[in-house]
Each structure stands twice: as structure tokens, then as C-alpha cells.
Amino acid sequence: MADNEPLMPPLGASALLLDIDGTLLDLAPSPSEVRVPPGLATSLSRLLSRTDGALALVSGRPLGDIDRIFAPMLFPAVGGHGAEMRISVESEAVASRAPPMSVDLIRRFAAIAELHAGILVENKGYSLALHFRKAPDAEQAIYDAVSAVRADLPNAPIEVLPGKFVCEIKPSGFTKATGVTELMSHEPFKGRRPVFIGDDVTDETVFAIMPDLKGLSFSVGRRAKGVDGHFPAPREVRAWLSRLLDDEQAAAE
Structure with a gap:
């Protein structure tokens, strides 16, 4: 569980924005060695449905790599530190004004x-x-x-x-924050309250813009400045996401 955990808005009013490495997944000796724990992809798929599509993975990995990790499931995503974006499972991936390195x-x-x-x-x-x-x-x-x-x-x-x-x-010219800002201007993310979870220095640009978007932010592993809560490790993030589903189910009964 996150400490200082604030009251979550209903999933139907939220946009879940989730970093991958070190946040959803435990770090590995190399990027190709990370593994998706049993049940995580299913939980993410259920959350995608409960938020009416307003769940996105936000990563430094390119979209093709994100898709490989979570195959056969696809998710909306901001990849390449904001260089690429896929707004919905059905939409085409697009580059966000980001030229490849020479x-x-x-x-x-x-x-x-x-x-x-x-x-x-x-x-x-x-x-x-x-x-x-x-x-x-x-x-x-x-x-x-x-x-x-x-x-x-x-x-x-x-x-x-x-x-x-x-x-x-x-x-230069694009970051995870520019990608998230662009994502939040499109349906089904537009008008929702973003909830971002990240663990590394590259996630700080997103932590910084959450107040402007009236969102919530959580750090993982380290206690980042200005966040609303903190998770000790990815396993607590995964448990919290499962609990969101359970709480939503209980409220509906």
C-alpha cells in the first residue's frame, strides 16, 4: 500500500498513467530480461475496461518493445519518453513531433x-x-x-x-511530460483526473505537471518530491491496482 494514500477518484473519472520498469515490473539485469508477473496483464486489461479506455503505459521504451513485453495484449501508451503515442488499442501509433536520433x-x-x-x-x-x-x-x-x-x-x-x-x-524537445500532456488532450483521457505512478528521474517531469492537471502522483522505491504517495516496490503497485478493482467491484454490489 502507498503511504499517505489519498482518496482515489472513481475509476470512471480517472486516467491511469503507469510507468513500466521499476514501477509495474521489477528491474532485471537487462531490459530484455524483465518479466510480466502472472495476473498483471489481466488486471491492466480490466482496469482499461473500467476506465473506458483511459489507461496508458508511459515509458522510455519504444512502443514496439512495450507491445512485446505485454503480448498478446495491447494497451494505450506513451513510448520513447514522449516520442511516440498510441491513444487507444484500436488507433495507429503516431510519432509526437520527435525526430529519431541521427x-x-x-x-x-x-x-x-x-x-x-x-x-x-x-x-x-x-x-x-x-x-x-x-x-x-x-x-x-x-x-x-x-x-x-x-x-x-x-x-x-x-x-x-x-x-x-x-x-x-x-x-531535446520532448519528454514524458509533453507526451502525457498531449495524451490528456484526447478522448477518452480528456477531462479525467490523471493518476501517474513512476519510479525514476525521467518520471519527475510528469510528477511536476500533475498539479496543473489536477492529478495525483505516486513514486516507487524512492520518495520523490511533491508526490501524493509512495510505494516501496513494484509488488505494492501491483497489489494496489488489484485492490482498485476489488474496491470498485465491492462498491457496485
């Missing part, structure tokens, strides 16, 4: 992995992530190398996103 930038930053055999490169198209969960001692060397590339390309419109054992580089 081949030259990808090549330069991917070469940083040569610093250590444990560094994993993940090319997301709209961004590139350097994972060092298997090489935690390489963190400073990675950030120093990223800074050197940026110094060599001072006019490149890029930004660096630090995270849990990951350094991600993406074009």
Missing part, C-alpha cells in the same frame, strides 16, 4: 560501450541507452565519455537522462 550520434554514443564488457547498448530509435547494471563501477567513466561527446558537438540538440544504472541520450 546515425552519427548513435554511433558516437554507442562506442562508449567499449569502455567495459558489462555495458549494454539499447538503441531505441528516438534515444540510445547505456545500461551498466552489470558494470556499476563504470558509471563515472560513462558519464565522462558522454560529456566529452557533447563537448565535441556543442550545438547538437540532445539531452542526457540519468537513471537507475542507465545513462540515456535523446534529442
Whole structure:
């Protein structure tokens, strides 16, 4: 259970916005090794129905990767840190004014992995992530190398996103917050009260806009500044989502 848990609006008036890694799913040594626990996809599908479609996964992962993880189920989603969006299960995925990273930038930053055999490169198209969960001692060397590339390309419109054992580089101009803001302007999300749950530094942009959207926010693992509640770990998030369904069912009886 989240501490300082506020009174939730009815699911019929809510928009559930959920980060994936470290929030819904436990972190793994590499992004490809995460697993969806039994029952989670079913709970999300039921919540999607109870909110009349106003549930979305909000992730740094590209939409194709999100779909692979939760296959065969599909969900509305904001992917690539706001670069991609799918408003409903039936709609086509669209890019949200976000150009993919240039081949030259990808090549330069991917070469940083040569610093250590444990560094994993993940090319997301709209961004590139350097994972060092298997090489935690390489963190400073990675950030120093990223800074050197940026110094060599001072006019490149890029930004660096630090995270849990990951350094991600993406074009500037879009974030999870810009993606969520765009999503909330469309039906069935429009006019609802958003409830966002996230765990990492990249989720802070969304935490920051929740008051403007009259929404609620929860952090996972760490107690982020300005949130309405906190979950110790993803398993508590999953239990809370199941409890939302149970409470809604009980209220209907």
C-alpha cells in the first residue's frame, strides 16, 4: 500500500498513467530480461475496461518493445519518453513531433560501450541507452565519455537522462511530460483526473505537471518530491491496482 494514500477518484473519472520498469515490473539485469508477473496483464486489461479506455503505459521504451513485453495484449501508451503515442488499442501509433536520433550520434554514443564488457547498448530509435547494471563501477567513466561527446558537438540538440544504472541520450524537445500532456488532450483521457505512478528521474517531469492537471502522483522505491504517495516496490503497485478493482467491484454490489 502507498503511504499517505489519498482518496482515489472513481475509476470512471480517472486516467491511469503507469510507468513500466521499476514501477509495474521489477528491474532485471537487462531490459530484455524483465518479466510480466502472472495476473498483471489481466488486471491492466480490466482496469482499461473500467476506465473506458483511459489507461496508458508511459515509458522510455519504444512502443514496439512495450507491445512485446505485454503480448498478446495491447494497451494505450506513451513510448520513447514522449516520442511516440498510441491513444487507444484500436488507433495507429503516431510519432509526437520527435525526430529519431541521427546515425552519427548513435554511433558516437554507442562506442562508449567499449569502455567495459558489462555495458549494454539499447538503441531505441528516438534515444540510445547505456545500461551498466552489470558494470556499476563504470558509471563515472560513462558519464565522462558522454560529456566529452557533447563537448565535441556543442550545438547538437540532445539531452542526457540519468537513471537507475542507465545513462540515456535523446534529442531535446520532448519528454514524458509533453507526451502525457498531449495524451490528456484526447478522448477518452480528456477531462479525467490523471493518476501517474513512476519510479525514476525521467518520471519527475510528469510528477511536476500533475498539479496543473489536477492529478495525483505516486513514486516507487524512492520518495520523490511533491508526490501524493509512495510505494516501496513494484509488488505494492501491483497489489494496489488489484485492490482498485476489488474496491470498485465491492462498491457496485
